[in-house]
Every structure is written in C-alpha cells, then in structure tokens.
Amino acid sequence: MHKEQGERRDFLPDLITHLDRLGAGEIVLEGGYGLGVGVPMDAYLEVSGRARVGSYGECLDQDVVVVLRCPEQEELRRLRPGAVLVSMLHYPTRPDRTALLADLGVRAVSLDAITDRSGRRVVENLEAVAWNGVRAAFREIQRRHPHFDHPSRRPLHVTCLGSGGVGSWAAFAATRYGDPQLRESLVATNVPGVEVTVVDFDLTWHEDYMFGRLEQTDLLIDATRRADPSRPVVPNAWLAALPADGVILDLACDPYDLEVAPPVVKGIEGVPHGSLDGYVFPPEDDAYDLIDPRIDTTNRRLALSCYSWPGLDPVGSMRTYGEQLEPVLSVVLGKPAGDWGVNGASQVERAVARAEVSRWMGSRRG
Amino acid sequence: MDGLAQGLTFGFPTMHKEAGERRDFLPPLIHLLADLGCEVFVESGIGSGMGYRDEDYLSSSRVHVVDEDSAYRQDVVVVLRAPIGKFEKVRRGATLISMLHFPTRPTRVRHLKELGIDAVGLDTIEDDEGRRLVVNSKAVAWNGLEAAFEMLERRWPQLTSPARAPVRVTVMGAGDIGKQAVEAATKYGNAERSDLLRRYGVPGVEVVTIGRNLTSDDAYLWRRLSATDVLVDATQRHDASVPLIRNDWLRLLPPHAVICDLVVDPYLLDADPPTVRGIEGIPQGNLDRYTFDVDDPGWDLVPPQVPTGHRRAVASCYSWPGVHPKRCMELYGKQLAPLLETLVQRGGLAGVRPDGSFHERALHRGSLRARPHPVAVGELVHT
DSSP states (O other), X not given: OOXXXXXXXXXXXXXXXXXXXXXXXXXXXXXXXXXXXXXXXXXXXXXXXXXXXXXXXXXXXXXXXXXXXXXXXXXXXXXXXXXXXEEEOOGXXXXXXXXXXXXXXXXXXXXXXXXXXXXXXXXXXXXXHHHHXXXXXXXXXXXXXXXXXXXXXXXXXXXXXXXXXXXXXXXXXXXXXTXXXXXXXXXXXXXXOEEEEEEOHHHHTOHHHHHHHHHTOSEEEEOOOOSOTTXXXXXXXXXXXXOTTOEEEESSOOOOBOSSSSOBOOSBTTOOOOBTTBOEEOTTOGGGGXXXXXXXXXXXXXXXXXXXXXXXXXXXXXXHHHHHHHHHHHHHHHSOGGGOOTTOSSHHHHHHHHHBHHHHHHHHHO | OHHHHTTOEEEEOOOOOOXXXXXXXXXXXXXXXXXXXXXXXXXXXXXXXGTOOHHHHOOSTTXXXXXXXXXXXXXXXXXXXXXXXXXXXSOTTOEEEEEOOGGGOHHHHHHHHHTTOEEEEGGGOBOTTSOBSSOOHHHHHHHHHHHHHHHHHHHOXXXXXXXXXXXXXXXXXXXXXXXXXXXXXXXXXXXXXXXXHHHTTOOOEEEEEEOHHHHTOHHHHHHHHHTOSEEEEOOOOSOTTSOSBOGGGGGGSOTTOEEEEOOOOOOBTTSSSOBOOSBTTOOOOBTTBOEEXXXXXXXXXXXXXXXXXXXXXXXXXXXXXXXXXHHHHHHHHHHHHHHHHHHHHXXXXXXXXXXXXXXXXXXXXXXXXXXXXXXOOOOOOOO
8 A cells, every 4th residue: 555664454365356256357466465464475366367466557557446545646647547446535535636536537436435325334444443442552551550450450441432433332342351352361350341431422511520530531532523623522631630540542533633724633632643653652752742732732641543543453454344345346347437327226336336536526516 | 137137026025913013125125126127026015004005115017016925925035024824825945035033943944944945034144254234233222222211201300401410321231232222322312302402401321331241240230220320231141041130139220210121031931041031020022012110010921930029110122123113124125135136136045156245145144055053042133
C-alpha cells in the first residue's frame, strides 16, 4: 500500500483464488506483496496460474486495481481511464480526490460506500477496531497494574462512551480484556473480571454523573459517533477526575482540524492522534507537543489512539475484508462498469453500482 | 439467468403457529425470485398477519397463490419456523429452507433424512468465520428491552421524571445478544422513547454489562442486583442445570425492578441433566403473552419444584423478533435474498459447491449435506 511502516496489510491468497475462479485474465501482484502479512509470494502464485509478479506501475496499469487504502493522488493519475479502482476512498470527506477520480474517468468503487438497503456498510471491520484497541489498552493496564492477575484485586471498571457499531463491540471485547485467552486464564484462577459501563449521548452531557463515573474508571473508551464533532464529549478539564493510573482508549479516532468550519476535535479532548507506527502515548510523550496549542492538554493520562486499529492484526483484518470483498468482485468482473445497475436484479450489484464514483456523485447532485 | 433458473420452483407456505405469530416472507423476496425467472407458489393468506393481501404478492405471471399442500410441493420450500408435523408434505429430493436447529434436534435431522429432504437450516447458514447470515439478534434485544421498559414505566412512574437519577440496567452475558442488549438498553429499547425523554432533559440509562467472570462472583452479583432497575439475562450458560440467579436472590432487586429474559431456556426437569432457566422461578412467554406482573397466572405454569417465592415483573418471549413482524421479515428477506439468488444461479442445492462463492459456501454449511452426524449442544433458539 506504500503507507506508513506499520501498515503491513495486503490481501490474502484466498482472494486470488476467487479472482481466478471469476475468470480474471491476468492477476498482477507487486513484488513483495504479502510479506507484511507473512505470506510468501509462492502462496499467491500457487493458487492461480494466471497470477504473476509485476512492478507497482504494472499493477496500476491493469483493468481492475484492488488496494485497501487509497493510493496518493499522483499515483491515481497513472490509472487508465475506464479502469476500475476498488479501495477505501471516503468520498464525503475527500471531495478533491473524489472529483479527481471522476475527472480521470476512473470507475472507482469506494469500499466504505458499499451499503446494503438499510444503509449498513458491507465492507467494514468495526469488530477489529474494538478488539484490537481494547486488547492494546488492557496490555498497558496489565503492564502497570501491580495485582492485575491476582484473585484479590477488585473488578476492573471500564467506561465506554457510545453504544453504536464500535461501542457495542468495545463493550463486548472489554468484558474479555480484548483477549479471550487472557480472559480464560484469569477466570481459571478466580481473578475478578471486568465491569463495563456503557453510557451514550443522553447521559454523557450530565456533568455531575460523568465526574462520578470518571472517578471510578480504570479504562475510558471513546467509541462515540458525534452529531457535532466540533465539541468534545469529555472536555480535558473533566479528565482531572480520572484516576492517575487510568487509561484512555480512542477508538473513534476523529482528527483535530481547527482550520475547517466548523472545526473538528477529538471526543476526549487533549488525546494525541496515533497511527500504526505509534499508538501508545504516556503523559510525557512528545506527541502531545504536536497537538494544536489551542487544544487543552492539561490533564493527561496514558492514552491509546490509532487511525487504523484493524491494521494491528493484519492477517485477521485482511481475512475479513477479503471475505466481504468476494461478492463485490463478482460484480466488478461480471460485467462492464457501465452496465452495473442501481436498479439491477442483484442486491450486491445495486450496492456496488451505488458506490461507483460517477453514480455516487450523481446521487449527491440529486 | 433464466436458463439457470429454468424449472426451479419455490413454495412459500404460511406458518400456522400461535395466534401471535404473524410473520411471513414479504412481497419483495417473492418478486425477486420471480424476476430471476422462477415460478413461485405462495399459500393463500400469506402476509395477512401483517396486513398484506394475496394481490400484493402477484407481481408477475410467475407468482401463483395456491393452497398449503401445493406450496409445500415445490422444488424449494421456504418457511421461517420449522413446519413441525408437515415435513411429509415436502417432496423427496426437494429442498426445505427453515429455522431447523439441527444441532439441538437430532430426531428432526433423522426424520428429514428418512424423508429424503435436502434441508437447509436458516440458523446454520454461516460465513467462513462462523457468523450466522440469517439472524436477528438485534430484534431479540430491542424488542425484549422495549417490553421491559414499558413494564418499568408502569411500575415506576419516575422513569419519565427529569429529576430522577440515571436508570441502571445490568446485562448479564456479553455474547452476541448481550452486545445488542447493551445498545438497546441505552435507548430504552425504543429510539423514539429515548429521543422524547432526552428532549425533556431526563437523564439517560447507565448500562453495566458483565460476562461470565463476574456472573460467577456471588458477592459481586448481590451488590449489583441491589443497584439494578432492569436485569437482563442474555447469558449462554455452560451448565444449564444450575441457575445463574437463584430465586431468593431476586429479593435484592428493588421492588419496581423488571427482569428482561432474552434467553429461551425452558424448564426440562425430567431431562438428564435437567435444564433450568438462568434466572430461577420466572415464567416463559411466547408471542401470545410475553409480559408477566408478579401476580400473573403465568407463574402457575412454572413447574412446582421450581421456587417462585421471590418475584419481580418479567418480560420473556420464546420469539422476540416476532413482536414486530414486518420489521423482522424485512431483515430476514434482505439476508435471505443473496442466498436464494445464489441457489437459483446454481440451479438448486445440488449445484452449490462447498468451495464455491461466499454465499455458496455459506449455503452448503447450512445444509444437512454438511452435517453427517448431528451433535446436541445448547444454544439460543430465537427465530
């Protein structure tokens, strides 16, 4: 993907098998493909006689280009007009890139825009966001808690802000320390478990309640999806109530962007914004210096934040995405992009057609 | 497409269960199959429990309204709940698609095999990760919590007061149903109720969810019960012969508290080992009756060996998704559509490859063909 060093994801050989079965004429894999997920090139070449190794440029020169995270804009210009690009393209928040793809005549299909009839994303991995984040947070707690695995310790208290797609997975994962094996071993030795308290927007406004809750919290999770991202759910001043050894986990991963109107801030004010290269931030971490000085960072706790939590488990993440992608690719290779019908007979075809950039832009224009 | 679908016919009989069971598959699913070139035979009266007329199903000349026997005599028969007592109506070699619960119904599996029915359990159609593709655990949670909060409001008028403290919900069990229950509980099981109360400045709901490592801690549970307004059972117990909450512990709950039972474990005291409910001494409801005040005659149906001395109001239903039948069937229809499309594309179950596409693999996993030896295990059985 040519992203940060910590981004190790590539699709697994199962997807190549599927493309072969669909009758792809040639499947070009960039040299080194799969190394980050521990899969040797031979494993890809074995599953399809039509697979071969090529350069990055050759990959971009194909009729259909499949890559999880979107290439940079100069790389997009190398795509052929009429080529199909299947990737996470985030049309609503990347208007320049979306317009560029349309101008280039690329038949882009944004994976994050493929939704079923009820508007639910077909290609997503909220489960991995929650599990990977919660697992990382409990590892930090385990490292610091003097009696983490002792039967005499009290139950750990987790407060999860938000009960939607990510929040409900986060609560689930937190009852299991984000790690089923760790949970089994602690259950076997009678170590008290985890009490997870979930509060949503109809309670997070209640300052008195929130102060009381924060005082009892060992791990505070932001899994909110705010209607108004210009205001934090937990202002930095409230973090003073969190115990000194409390840990903050940012699963929402909204950025700080004070230059747009209205501005965007994180749900928990003053938490650094992490990536796969760095996602654990002790209070003295240099990452706090990179936060816009207009953001209050006075009250600090150990914080975890990552732009791409699923990337922490690259194999699991790509297994899920690969599985979800199979029906999408069946449509993409099944007929020319111009023939995909937003009113087609197949549910998947309709979903893919809606996520194709020209039709998506057309629907926005009304 | 027509070529592949040629000759494959579908039958949609109605369920004929308790009066409260109003669900049938909705017209869009029938229309989809007709559009794929299949002849579709629906039983007269289909959808009438949800206000549909036979004409609503007649999108094309390929859809036919017939009697029950004719609906069962097709190549593929689709009916939501297992058609107990009617398996003989299905032709030998035909495909039956229904909630058949193979793992917990070994006798049924034998019977289906003897009849030569190529059965697919809707509840056993799973993706490569073992996740069910036709499932409505969200409705189990939301419908159950909605009923529980309606009872709570009747028993505890402060529910709607801006002066009250946050409502305290305890969800036992953090599995799939428990996960959905957490979200549903934060919204009183009803998004409109939640919006309304929020507009009036009424503090929301604090939901505490606990897994097995705390539900087995008696001292912790006692403290938790005393601070609980709604107690939700969403557990999947390893040992169903022992209750999680003994009946005498229920006295610790505030008098106004409501128990929300999202699990469908029955009382089977004669079985070896016996099965008892997770919360001891509560009645089990169905779509005809799913709320029980403390003096409800429903308690008299609990086996006499089970203590029921300590009571709180209970919301319990064998089939929570059926409380809102149309919503439920819209979802099942959406989930089933790509699977039936695949079935049609493959010319029937015989053409479905165990190593085929995503939906082929899932269909194969759900079929009896993939289960030579049924193994009995406990599970949640909501349909």
